[in-house]
Amino acid sequence: MNIFESFRIALRALNANKVRSILTMLGVIIGVAAVILLVAIGTGVQKEVTGSIEGLGSNLVFAFPGNIEESGAGGPGGTITKQFTIEDADLIDRRLGPDEIVVPVIQAAATLKVGNREMRTTVAAGNEYSGEVFAADYVDGRGYRRSEVQAASRVVILGSRVRDQLFPLRDPIGETVDVNGQRFTVIGHVASQGGSLTGDQDNQVFMPVTTAQRLLGTTDISIIIIKAADPENVNSVQAQVERILKPRFGEEFSVFTQAQTLGILSDLLGTLTVMLAGIAGISLLVGGIGIMNIMLVSVSERTREIGIRKAVGAKTYDILSQFVIEAVMLSVAGGVIGIVLGWVGSAALSTVVPTEITPWAVALAFLFSAGVGIFFGVYPAYRASRLDPIEALRYE
Amino acid sequence: MVENNDSVAAMCLDARVVLEARDVSKCYTLDEIEVHALRGVDLQICEGQMLSIMGPSGSGKSTLMHIIGLLDHPSNGSVTVEGEDVSDMEPNELAAVRNQRIGFVFQAFNLLARTSAQANVELPLIYSGLGGAERARKAREALERVGLGDRLGHLPSQLSGGQQQRVAIARALVTEPSIVLADEPTGNLDSRSGMEVMQILQDLNDQGITVVLVTHDPLVAKHARRVVHLADGRIVEEEIVKERYIARDRLAALSTEEAHR
Ligand SMILES: Nc1ncnc2c1ncn2[C@@H]1O[C@H](COP(=O)(O)OP(=O)(O)OP(=O)(O)O)[C@@H](O)[C@H]1O
Ligand SMILES: [Mg+2]
Numbered sequence: 001m002n003i004f005e006s007f008r009i010a011l012r013a014l015n016a017n018k019v020r021s022i023l024t025m026l027g028v029i030i031g032v033a034a035v036i037l038l039v040a041i042g043t044g045v046q047k048e049v050t051g052s053i054e055g056l057g058s059n060l061v062f063a064f065p066g067n068i069e070e071s072g073a074g075g076p077g078g079t080i081t082k083q084f085t086i087e088d089a090d091l092i093d094r095r096l097g098p099d100e101i102v103v104p105v106i107q108a109a110a111t112l113k114v115g116n117r118e119m120r121t122t123v124a125a126g127n128e129y130s131g132e133v134f135a136a137d138y139v140d141g142r143g144y145r146r147s148e149v150q151a152a153s154r155v156v157i158l159g160s161r162v163r164d165q166l167f168p169l170r171d172p173i174g175e176t177v178d179v180n181g182q183r184f185t186v187i188g189h190v191a192s193q194g195g196s197l198t199g200d201q202d203n204q205v206f207m208p209v210t211t212a213q214r215l216l217g218t219t220d221i222s223i224i225i226i227k228a229a230d231p232e233n234v235n236s237v238q239a240q241v242e243r244i245l246k247p248r249f250g251e252e253f254s255v256f257t258q259a260q261t262l263g264i265l266s267d268l269l270g271t272l273t274v275m276l277a278g279i280a281g282i283s284l285l286v287g288g289i290g291i292m293n294i295m296l297v298s299v300s301e302r303t304r305e306i307g308i309r310k311a312v313g314a315k316t317y318d319i320l321s322q323f324v325i326e327a328v329m330l331s332v333a334g335g336v337i338g339i340v341l342g343w344v345g346s347a348a349l350s351t352v353v354p355t356e357i358t359p360w361a362v363a364l365a366f367l368f369s370a371g372v373g374i375f376f377g378v379y380p381a382y383r384a385s386r387l388d389p390i391e392a393l394r395y396e
Numbered sequence: 397m398v399e400n401n402d403s404v405a406a407m408c409l410d411a412r413v414v415l416e417a418r419d420v421s422k423c424y425t426l427d428e429i430e431v432h433a434l435r436g437v438d439l440q441i442c443e444g445q446m447l448s449i450m451g452p453s454g455s456g457k458s459t460l461m462h463i464i465g466l467l468d469h470p471s472n473g474s475v476t477v478e479g480e481d482v483s484d485m486e487p488n489e490l491a492a493v494r495n496q497r498i499g500f501v502f503q504a505f506n507l508l509a510r511t512s513a514q515a516n517v518e519l520p521l522i523y524s525g526l527g528g529a530e531r532a533r534k535a536r537e538a539l540e541r542v543g544l545g546d547r548l549g550h551l552p553s554q555l556s557g558g559q560q561q562r563v564a565i566a567r568a569l570v571t572e573p574s575i576v577l578a579d580e581p582t583g584n585l586d587s588r589s590g591m592e593v594m595q596i597l598q599d600l601n602d603q604g605i606t607v608v609l610v611t612h613d614p615l616v617a618k619h620a621r622r623v624v625h626l627a628d629g630r631i632v633e634e635e636i637v638k639e640r641y642i643a644r645d646r647l648a649a650l651s652t653e654e655a656h657r
Binding site: 301312 | 462467468469487488491492494495496500502506507508509510511515519520522523524525567571
């Protein structure tokens with residue numbers, strides 16, 4: 001009997017048992033697609049975030065409230081007992097001298113309204129030097145000025161998606177926008193930048209830090225960013241900032257260079273990727289157990305089928321080739337569908353969250369699922385093929 | 397213990413022995429209790445013979461059929477097919493003998509589920525390496541021969557018990573074997589369908605094919621020329637059928653009887 005005949009037999013057997021075939025394939029599909037998708041999200045987020053920090057330039061120093069080293073990988077927000085204020089930023093600015101730029105930053109959620117259009121956004125606020133630390137590519141208009149920071153003027157700059165949503169047909173410059181119930185004037189809007197350190201920049205609005213404090217009814221700020229005039233100096237600037245803040249904050253603050261921040265964030269994001277991979281691994285296992293279940297449930301029926309085939313003259317080779325081909329076809333078809341689904345899913349999700357397909361995840365998921373499918377398809381058949389036909393026919 | 401042995405042996409003088417069991421026993425061990433299904437059976441079946449095996453339930457009829465059909469191994473003794481001892485054959489050689497020389501009709505049909513009658517009958521031909529078109533033609537012919545020419549595409553679940561039995565018979569004879577072994581081929585059938593099956597078997601036998609069948613029914617047994625009685629794993633009696641029933645005649649009689657009613 002030749003290999004084409006084996007293929008035809010396998011196809012007929014698959015066709016005669018559609019439900020079993022589809023369920024087996026489903027196990028492979030779920031496992032493969034889940035792993036590809038989840039690992040793609042993990043990798044994508046990690047790359048995007050680290051990339052955006054790198055993009056900020058290597059001469060930045062970040063001061064965070066709270067002791068991040070002690071609170072471990074939990075990161076900012078772990079044990080914050082005292083927040084920074086503008087006075088802290090001013091103090092640093094005065095003590096460092098005119099060459100270094102200091103930007104107090106606030107981030108908070110806000111609701112924007114124009115007419116009956118409404119959207120949730122993030123407010124990112126700084127001083128007149130914000131443009132030095134946050135790359136801003138103005139499509140039209142301008143950034144806020146020193147006078148506007150001092151006067152806490154109600155001026156706002158829109159991220160590209162905010163502009164598209166609130167002013168789909170109009171030029172927004174000079175228009176008024178309602179932020180948390182207060183009227184603001186739009187003075188500029190920036191080009192799309194994709195995701196970033198501080199979340200999705202396209203979905204943000206920018207305003208003076210003093211304005212943001214009034215809007216939020218607080219004197220706190222989120223972090224302080226310092227730009228060293230010379231990248232060579234970042235470490236000495238970091239040491240200086242630590243000395244400046246120590247008398248006021250004791251141990252309850254943290255100062256990192258961009259490289260250190262990058263390291264901490266990649267650790268954090270690495271943990272995220274591992275967690276996602278873990279979840280993916282569980283889906284893989286669940287898919288595998290599904291395949292196993294279907295195969296084991298059908299072992300007695302398949303063993304009887306082998307008994308019938310052997311009784312009418314099938315040789316061991318005939319039986320094995322049929323079952324190997326069946327299992328390989330199901331697993332490969334399921335694997336390919338899973339890969340396509342994972343791929344399409346990542347592409348679809350990439351509008352919401354950055355994704356990047358990793359070849360090792362594809363290979364691992366495919367090999368594992370296909371391996372489980374082939375093993376549980378072939379092994380029981382191998383055992384049954386060694387029985388006397390009558391034993392196979394009597395199998396329960 | 398074995399009666400009429402001389403006359404039975406005499407029958408084989410002018411014909412070849414196609415199937416022979418020598419001192420065959422089969423013993424199953426279940427939870428350390430030994431069950432002797434067969435205890436030393438000697439049986440010679442001559443070419444072109446039609447033989448019935450009778451005996452009470454559990455006497456070892458199916459076990460014997462499976463062993464001489466090369467579907468099972470005896471615990472002791474040997475089986476010879478057309479002069480060849482099969483004891484030392486490899487599983488694949490046994491498969492080839494089953495495929496080419498023996499057609500087996502199971503007590504429980506054993507058709508492939510969710511697979512058409514046509515495909516079921518083609519099954520042995522696939523394993524004898526026949527091409528697709530030839531296979532389809534032969535399977536169709538075999539099914540027509542058992543009166544199922546109009547049921548080729550039906551699945552086993554769409555056929556009556558008697559029709560499934562006939563599909564199983566078509567599968568057994570499609571390879572044109574020299575021996576057909578049928579385990580209770582009429583067990584699940586009413587008397588008319590049973591007679592139809594017996595007619596098929598008698599026709600095969602008339603063409604020179606050796607037929608062995610197992611039955612509980614003395615009337616069915618009488619369609620053969622020779623009857624072997626098994627009890628408790630041993631052959632206890634053999635007889636030559638004096639007035640052999642001819643299924644074709646009995647069917648004709650049945651039809652006229654029905655017509656008169
Ligand atoms: N796989 C097995 N394991 C253990 N005992 C078995 C097995 N198969 C058959 N037997 C025993 O062997 C004996 C003979 O069984 P067999 O099936 O040959 O009987 P039979 O004559 O065909 O009966 P029936 O007319 O009911 O079909 C029985 O006592 C049965 O319990
Ligand atoms: Mg039986």
